[in-house]
Amino acid sequence: MTASVRVCFFRWKWIVYPLSSIFEEFAIKIIKTVKEIQTRSEMLRKEGRVISFVPTMGFLHEGHLALLREGRRLGDDLILSIFVNPTQFGPGEDYESYPRDFEKDFELARKEGVDVVFTPTKDELYGDRFQTHVALESLTKHLCGLSRPSHFKGVATVVAKLFNIVKPHIAVFGQKDFQQLAIIRQMVSDLDFDIEIKGVQTVREKDGLAMSSRNAGLAPEQRKTALCLYSSLVKSRERIQEGEKNASALIQEMKVYIISRFETEIDYISICDPDTLDDVDKIERPVLIALAVKVGKTRLIDNMIISP
Ligand code: PAF
Numbered sequence: 001m002t003a004s005v006r007v008c009f010f011r012w013k014w015i016v017y018p019l020s021s022i023f024e025e026f027a028i029k030i031i032k033t034v035k036e037i038q039t040r041s042e043m044l045r046k047e048g049r050v051i052s053f054v055p056t057m058g059f060l061h062e063g064h065l066a067l068l069r070e071g072r073r074l075g076d077d078l079i080l081s082i083f084v085n086p087t088q089f090g091p092g093e094d095y096e097s098y099p100r101d102f103e104k105d106f107e108l109a110r111k112e113g114v115d116v117v118f119t120p121t122k123d124e125l126y127g128d129r130f131q132t133h134v135a136l137e138s139l140t141k142h143l144c145g146l147s148r149p150s151h152f153k154g155v156a157t158v159v160a161k162l163f164n165i166v167k168p169h170i171a172v173f174g175q176k177d178f179q180q181l182a183i184i185r186q187m188v189s190d191l192d193f194d195i196e197i198k199g200v201q202t203v204r205e206k207d208g209l210a211m212s213s214r215n216a217g218l219a220p221e222q223r224k225t226a227l228c229l230y231s232s233l234v235k236s237r238e239r240i241q242e243g244e245k246n247a248s249a250l251i252q253e254m255k256v257y258i259i260s261r262f263e264t265e266i267d268y269i270s271i272c273d274p275d276t277l278d279d280v281d282k283i284e285r286p287v288l289i290a291l292a293v294k295v296g297k298t299r300l301i302d303n304m305i306i307s308p
Contacts, residue, residue: 028109029116034125034165037079037118041167049076053168055159058082059099060108063203063211067172068112070200074170080109081118081162083125088154094297099216118166125161133157134191136183142277143179143290144301147267155180156187163193171195176202176210178290178303179277202302204230210302217298221262226295228261229302232269236289237306245283245308247271258293267292267299274305283308 031037044051052075054067071078082105089095102119109117134156139145145152163171173181181199188197203211208230209223218226232254244250251269258264272279274288283306290303 028106028114030106031116031118032120032124034120037116037165038167040116041079044077045167050170051075051077051079051166051168052170052172053079053081053162053166054172055081055083055162057084057098057213058105059101059213059216060105061203061211061213061215063174063176065108065112066203067174067200068109068114070198071170071172072113074172074198075168077115078113079116079118079166079168080114081120081166083118083120083158083162085125085154085158086122087126087157088151090148090150093148094214094217094299097217099213118162125158134160134187136186136190139179139183139186139277142272142279143268143270144292145179147292152180152183156183159184160187160191160193163188163195168195170198172198172200174202175199176212176302178274178288182275182277208234210300212300214298214300218295222295222298225261225263226298226300228258228264229291229293229300232257232291233289233302233304237304240283240287240306240308243308247280247283247287250283250289254289254291258291263296265294267294 031040041051052071054064054071056064068078068080082102084095084098084100086095106117133153135153136156140152173184175181185197188195205211207227209215209227210230215223215226235257236250236254239250239253251271254269255266258266269291270279271283271287271289274286280287286305286307288303288305290301292299292301
């Protein structure tokens with residue numbers, strides 16, 4: 001055998017590899033262009049490999065890592081995208097100040113066994129003549145969709161684009177963004193994307209605060225206050241399990257609890273049907289309680305499914 005080839009048992013088969021490609025196999029690849037990742041994914045699909053995909057806006061935390069682990073478990077090749085998508089931010093929202101740290105993300109991705117990080121520029125994805133959007137009807141007319149009217153059009157459009165670019169078999173999303181997950185499932189079904197969508201449970205800090213890239217924007221006092229989202233959900237769960245059935249009474253209790261906290265501003269608190277997101281008056285079946293609250297300038301969301 002020459003110095004430049006080697007026979008090895010690799011990824012379930014014996015293969016004669018040039019040494020250079022062994023190193024390539026272990027290296028995490030950064031891809032910035034649509035063409036390059038499409039070509040790579042087509043090749044992987046032809047080889048019969050299962051591609052799993054985790055789309056993110058970066059600034060990775062334990063919640064994202066749980067998605068990556070699920071993706072790693074389910075697929076042969078794991079692709080992570082990092083793209084702070086401008087079209088899902090409304091005027092005056094935090095697109096410019098959204099936290100970014102590519103070096104750290106890259107290191108975390110490497111440790112989680114990501115094969116490819118796709119990180120396109122804004123121009124690569126949208127150019128300057130972009131004019132097609134994906135807009136859903138009823139699911140977007142609830143919860144975050146009410147106060148962020150163009151948000152889910154931006155999310156659905158970019159996720160549809162990413163699906164066409166990355167060509168995954170499986171895509172993994174967090175349940176913390178419950179409405180986003182519902183919208184993506186609906187879009188996948190309506191537009192016949194041949195992709196399996198996996199939802200992963202919200203990962204929480206030790207005290208219960210849902211992990212979010214935006215938590216980094218909280219000052220120490222605000223970080224303490226932020227816990228009121230989770231505590232109000234826990235209190236409501238107790239009240240429902242004690243027999244409370246009146247949704248508006250519960251919402252009122254949550255409001256009083258939250259606005260008594262330092263620097264809070266409630267965007268919405270909703271008790272709704274987990275499938276349609278329509279408001280529920282009487283709690284007789286499992287319900288979704290979802291809320292969005294600003295703590296200082298940081299907008300946080302959380303949710304819980306609760307059975308009576
Ligand atoms: O959840 C997110 O981080 C984003 O909304 C997503 C799905 C990556 C689309 O930009």
